[in-house]
Amino acid sequence: MCDKNKALKLAIIGCGAISANAHIPNACKSPLFDVVYLVDKNLELANSQASYFDIPNAVDDFQEIIGKVDAAIVAVPHKLHYDLTIPLLKSGIHVLVEKPMAISFNECQEMIEVAKENKVLLEVGHFRRIQPVFQLAKKIISEQWLGKIESFTAEEGVVFSSPVASAAMFKKEQSGGGVLLDTGPHLLENLLWWFGDYGNLQYWDDACEGVEADCKLELTFDGGVTGSVNFSRLRNLKNQVNVKCEKGSIEIPIGWSEDIILKYDNADYETKVSATNEYTGQGNLGYLYNELEFFASTVLSSDAYFMKAEEAAKTVRLIEQCYANRQNLDLEW
Amino acid sequence: MVKKGAKVFVTGATGFIGSRLVKTLFQQYDCEVTVLVRDFSKLSSLSRYPVNIIAGGLDDENALTEGAKNADIVFNLGSAMDGSTEYFKHINVASLGRFLEISKQNGVQKFVHTSTISVYGCPESGIINENRKRQYGNGDYADTKLDGEKLVVDFAKQNDFQANVIQPTIVYGPFGGCWTVARLLGFPRSRVILVNGGDGICSAIYVDDVVNGMIALANKDTICGECFLVSGEEKVTWKEFFGYYSEMLGGTEFIEMSKEEALEYYQNTQRVPSTIAQLKDLFRDQELRHKIRDLPPVKIPYQFLKKCLPRKLSDSVIGQVVDHSEAFSVTDQPQEVEKPIWTLIPEEVSFYASKAEVSVVKAKNTLGYTPKYNLKEGMEKTFKWASWARIL
Structure with a gap:
């Protein structure tokens, strides 16, 4: 059960194994997040996870979260990391994207530039x-x-x-x-x-x-x-x-x-x-929780980087x- | 015809033989391969090739239809491997029946169904060929495979559909579960029974020869409703077959038993053990022994004895008070624990004692099947793989 009075309104995009086993339970547990959206192209999967973790919204289109959350975790197939992260960053949403950051260096560089232009945080899941x-x-x-x-x-x-x-x-x-x-x-x-x-x-x-x-x-x-x-x-x-x-x-x-x-x-x-x-x-669950804490702390205080996106791009x-x-x-x- | 561009639908493709078949269809024949997959976590090996993946099980008619409608050839290797009797019947018989109908309706030209040598039961001697009488009573797997192959044969003949059955024997090789990996992992942890000194016949076949037999069957026109045994051609004993694994492992503790002794050993293991024996088994667990030793009613006298008596004497007294066997010891001395015997159930005892030989004459004459690998060559490849796979 999520406590609804937390700091960052969070969307988790992609309800596959890493989200179901780590990101969703960890974010729900953390006092730094209020998980308000689950997104998955498989709406049935998103709904079942939302129901299980008592998260208010499940949608199949990530565009629906724009303007409604502060931050997002992107945990979708690798090829979609760039496609989803760019519009999120452009909408002023802080992003923690799973590794690999993208599938090409050019994509990574563009993601970094867009994050800078929009003054939002882009971190990569190199926990x-x-x-x-x-x-x-x-x-x-x-x-x-x-x-x-x-x-x-x-x-x-x-x-x-x-x-x-x-x-x-x-x-x-x-x-x-x-x-x-x-x-x-x-x-x-x-x-x-x-x-x-x-x-x-x-x-x-x-x-x-x-x-x-x-x-x-x-x-x-x-x-x-x-x-x-x-x-x-x-x-x-x-x-x-x-x-x-x-x-x-x-x-x-x-x-x-x-x-x-x-x-x-x-x-x-x-x-x-x-x-x-x-x-x-x-196990990794603990360190992934730690990673989420770093992400939230960086968004909130902007001095707690554990790794810059430039290094993930390398x-x-x-x-x-x-x-x-x-x-x-x-x-x- | 299995040839460049042929559209092939494979079930059971994530398994040992199935994945090897898919590899061959891509690498040697340049086919377009679609696979039916129930458990995506098993896709690592297959996904090296550009396979089309259909999600579903053998009882998913929509998935079977999707696969069949784009296929010239079906290789059906999928099967229930565990579960209830009803589940075995559901998958290996009822679903197979629907799969045959769906394949025929959707224009599949060839249907190769994989069965097993187990449908012949376990004859003590003689020749096993396709004319030999099949036997029920060999467990849910074998019994439902027998029903399944009957279904294929009847359906093929009644509908003039080129569905045929391949019956592999003891299949070994890279990634092989029962007859390779299980032995390489199990032998170092066990004492292995050789029934009658291991002089029973092991009808071994290297996995690539099964695949070649299946492709030869798919390439044969104008036959329907036939069964074909495929095996290696050498006469190999179990002692020789297991000997190769022993050599790979740098030795295995074999125990030679007559058939009767092996059965008697099995019967003894089935008796309800005495309380003392149960306690002994319980106390084989070192962690548990230490936990019990740390309970106050045991710990206080234990520590007293350890402290007050000379070491040899204290060990001896503790041994008499608490220890009734070497496996019951509470001392910290490392104990040489004897490896457990790899118990054989009666069906396995009969299987290993059998001197029946498999004939592949029908496959040779009808399909032009010739095994490429003798045991030595197959085991050399298996050894190379097992070393790479870090199993040795």
């Missing part, structure tokens, strides 16, 4: 930026706890079985891409944050005119750090970043632990460093270049 374990990783890497950074390997993947409300994410015309565009933005954004901008890249994936389920990148960052990244929807990978440094290596877990392991060359011991906050232990540029330089990952299966 790992506020996760303590990734912030700690940034500190360890920046401060070179184990000496100069040399290289890294990173992989993120599970056999995909999450409930999805529609097939949109598997249709190229709606999703714009596969695992690179869907799973990739979080980790790639982390790598750009930790290592700086990239120079060269090579990219392989297994798509055969559809969307990729498995892919591989090789990257060289401007500071000389090189590494490889794997993403998959077909296999359970380590879900870890391993950073090779001058004096040892750093193991950064992705999603399954808050502990970073520091391994020293020529030593028979290792160090575990942990990073937690009040949301730790609640991730989209990297992904766009991957697709432009695609090579075939020839898997027998």
Whole structure:
């Protein structure tokens, strides 16, 4: 049940899995939001979610919310991020758009410009930026706890079985891409944050005119750090970043632990460093709640950015270049 | 004809054989493929190709009509795999009947229905070919598949409709559920029974050979209402088949049992365990043991004994007071826990003991079917995939 006396009047656009499982319950729980609209092209879905969470309005056209809300969460198929975000920003509505910010760098740049022109906030759902374990990783890497950074390997993947409300994410015309565009933005954004901008890249994936389920990148960052990244929807990978440094290596877990392991060359011991906050232990749901709080705080006080949209746009540029330089990952299966 | 531009409608496309079929239809034949999908979360593999997706189940007549009206060929691999007897009948028989009618009404030229070797029951020996008498009594899945294939055969003959049935045997390969992934994940956690030393016949077939058999059947004109068994051609034993997985895993604990011993073992597992045995099972859970140890009535004497007596003596006393077996220990010493035996139900015992051999003569003579992969080659591909998939 939503408390109707909250600060920001919010619309949530897109009632798929991420909204149903995180954004809607989180926004309803937060004292900073009054969720007044749910929007989905599938009006039946919007109505059922609105009824379940006791939200007063459910509509199938996002234009209906214009002039009636302060802010919106855009959680629709990737290809529609730009199409929906631009008119919302132009109408003076603050937007938190799910990652990836859009499917092309040009779209991202236009979104940023429109947000500036209309003096509204545009944030992107890169919630790992506020996760303590990734912030700690940034500190360890920046401060070179184990000496100069040399290289890294990173992989993120599970056999995909999450409930999805529609097939949109598997249709190229709606999703714009596969695992690179869907799973990739979080980790790639982390790598750009930790290592700086990239120079060269090579990219392989297994798509055969559809969307990729498995892919591989090789990257060289401007500071000389090189590494490889794997993403998959077909296999359970380590879900870890391993950073090779001058004096040892750093193991950064992705999603399954808050502990970073520091391994020293020529030593028979290792160090575990942990990073937690009040949301730790609640899984992604807690950090997504934290993300909403940041979004609301930024709208209300404009000094609580967790990440600027310009940085999210860099991730989209990297992904766009991957697709432009695609090579075939020839898997027998 | 399965050829460039052919319009193909596939049910069960997100499954093991179905997804491999779709891959082949795209990559080797450049077909236009439409799939019926009930659970979108299983689309990862299929969505690598530009498939048309129709949302729905096998009992959704609108969805079946939408798929059939644009299809030259139907591959029906969808099936109920679990649920009530009524549900099995609803999906595998009643809905199949409607699907045949809908396909015929909408101009489908070929209908390839996937059945199973299980319709023949579990003969102890001899040759299994398509003339062999089918048997009921092998569970809801097999029994309704048998009803289903009868329905296909009758419908085809009565309506002069080119609907035919393929009967795969033990299908293994990349992404294979029962005969690949389940074994690779289960063997390291279990002791595996080899019935009669594993000398029963395993009619194994690599998944690509099933797909090739299905395509050969779809490409055959002028036959209707026929069944075709497809299998590998080698004579393979279960010991050899499971041996490949053991080798991939760096060893498996096999236990050789006669058929009678395996059945007796099963019967023993079905007896209501004694209270002590139930307690032992309960106390295999280390977390639970520690919770109980921390209850005040146990914790106080436990701590007293631990503190006051020499270590060896305290362990011994605690063991006598609280511990009646190694699995009942409250000590912190790591215990070597024996892996559980992978229990076989009686139907499985008979299945693994069977020395019946499958004949693919009909498929060879009528369809020109020839399996491409022997067990060694198929398992080499499976190993390569399993390594990539991080299952090993």
